[in-house]
Amino acid sequence: MTTWCFALLKDEPWLPRLLGGRGATKFCWTGYPFQEVSSDLRRFYLTAVGYHCSEVLMLLLEERHPDFWEMMLHHLVTCCLVVFSFSFNYLRIGSLVLLLHGITDIFINLSKALVDTANARAIVASYFALVVSYVWFRILVFPISIMWSVWVESIPEARPEKIISWGFMNFGLFTIFLLHMYWFGMIIKIGTYYRRTGQARDLQSNLSSMDFGDKKRM
8 A cells, every 4th residue: 555655646746855755745735626636546545545444443343452442543533534635635635644654554564463473683673663664754754744734834825715624634633643652652662661571562552451461460
């Protein structure tokens, strides 16, 4: 999905340099709402809508993890934003959000795949790759480039009366950013726990369950 998204956006004027492009995020709003969107981008976006809706369904069907409510909040907000952005033709800025999250998801799933193996070097390497990608894309690029574009650039580039539900869009992105910060704290805690005990834990599990287990053993 990430490769597909980047292949569609690499030559577009709204893909910023921070995400590997040669454009600027202000072009996400030029001519809104009458922006031409390619059929390939629409096809990718509809696939993303289906994927994120299935994430909510899978979360409800699978065994509940300690971080169920945090994940549910994230998936619901993401689904609302993806469907909302498709419905009101915010596909340009929405595609950047999907690309940014997709790149980080590669390293999240890589860490999940390696965390239960006996290869300590692979676990540590995937962990540091995750930390670097998470900090760059979700802690720095997301607020500095994407959120700033929605909050600031959208007003002069597209007239305020044409921007539909500007407040909801900013609220949704800010909620996701707060969850990013929360999970980054958890990721750092996973690293400190591994260094202290030598035990790696699945990134999908909330670290509060670790603390409970430590206290129980004591």
